[in-house]
Amino acid sequence: GAGVSQTPSNKVTEKGKYVELRCDPISGHTALYWYRQSLGQGPEFLIYFQGTGAADDSGLPNDRFFAVRPEGSVSTLKIQRTERGDSAVYLCASSLTAGQGLINYGYTFGSGTRLTVV
Amino acid sequence: QKEVEQNSGPLSVPEGAIASLNCTYSDRGSQSFFWYRQYSGKSPELIMSIYSNGDKEDGRFTAQLNKASQYVSLLIRDSQPSDSATYLCAVTLDTQGGSEKLVFGKGTKLTVNP
Numbered sequence: 001g002a003g004v005s006q007t008p009s010n011k012v013t014e015k016g017k018y019v020e021l022r023c024d025p026i027s028g029h030t031a032l033y034w035y036r037q038s039l040g041q042g043p044e045f046l047i048y049f050q051g052t053g054a055a056d057d058s059g060l061p062n063d064r065f066f067a068v069r070p071e072g073s074v075s076t077l078k079i080q081r082t083e084r085g086d087s088a089v090y091l092c093a094s095s096l097t098a099g100q101g102l103i104n105y106g107y108t109f110g111s112g113t114r115l116t117v118v
Numbered sequence: 119q120k121e122v123e124q125n126s127g128p129l130s131v132p133e134g135a136i137a138s139l140n141c142t143y144s145d146r147g148s149q150s151f152f153w154y155r156q157y158s159g160k161s162p163e164l165i166m167s168i169y170s171n172g173d174k175e176d177g178r179f180t181a182q183l184n185k186a187s188q189y190v191s192l193l194i195r196d197s198q199p200s201d202s203a204t205y206l207c208a209v210t211l212d213t214q215g216g217s218e219k220l221v222f223g224k225g226t227k228l229t230v231n232p
Contacts, residue, residue: 028138028228042122042206042222043162056219104150104210104218109161 002026002111006092012116013082018026020111021077032075033107035091037040050077077100082117089114121145124223132231136195139226141207144188150218151183153192154206156225164200164207166192197230204228 006023013019025032030051035043045101049069060066064082069075079086093107123142131137139153150169154162168174168181168190180193188210194201204225210218 039226042224043220043223045219048219059219089121102142106150106164106167106208107154107220108164112161 001106003109004092004094006090006110007111008113009111010114012118015082015084015117018048019079019080019082021090021092021115023075023094023110025073025075025092026096029096029108030072031095032069033089033093033095034075034077035075037089037091037094037107039050046077046111072110079115082115084117087115087117121211121221122135122207122209122223124205124226126224128227128228128229130229130231131197133197133199135197135230137201137204137228138151138195139192139194139207139228141158141190141192141209141223143209143210143221144190145209145221146185146188146210147208151181151190152208152220153179153181153190154208154222156204156206158203162170194228197228199230199232202229 002095004035007022034046041112047054047067048056051067051072068076071093086093089112092110094105121144122220132189140209143175153166155165156162166179166181171183171185174181182191204227207227211221
């Protein structure tokens with residue numbers, strides 16, 4: 001597709017349940033990022049993939065959060081035992097390059113998944 | 119100290135005026151600087167990037183960077199009601215894995231009044 005695709009667009013789940021959020025990046029973009037945005041805040045970094053590997057997971061808040069990108073394209077963010085504090089918009093972004101002294105052209109964000117934990 | 123600071127506003131300007139949005143950052147090693155526009159209920163959209171000191175113009179938008187002062191700004195000339203949005207400043211932070219992750223400010227909400 002032309003842009004970054006995220007599904008579902010909205011997810012309501014009960015406290016304690018498990019959820020999966022999916023991101024399909026722009027074709028050819030090797031760098032993929034997950035961010036989380038709470039109301040009135042800027043996006044907060046969660047994890048970065050270069051190809052299949054999670055090169056920087058320093059933003060994951062705790063071990064209930066996990067993400068994979070098994071074939072270097074689609075990524076899934078997984079949240080176990082959801083809590084009300086996990087409610088936010090989860091944003092995925094992709095870019096052509098990252099690091100190695102290359103120019104950072106910035107990210108293209110998907111439309112996000114709004115997660116509500118009740 | 120927050121890594122990227124923005125005045126949260128709201129900033130209100132009349133149509134046709136110049137809107138000035140400011141941002142400071144803490145990491146002197148940052149190399150890339152971006153402005154994103156975010157309409158209510160939508161995801162951030164990249165509108166400007168700047169990498170070296172000085173001004174960069176693109177249509178009605180001008181980004182200004184001063185690395186010595188660790189300061190980035192965005193000027194919007196001839197502001198239009200359609201410019202009403204939250205403007206997010208983002209700065210690269212090169213950390214583990216060479217991610218050059220973007221660190222965002224909280225954003226400044228801009229309202230352009232007709």
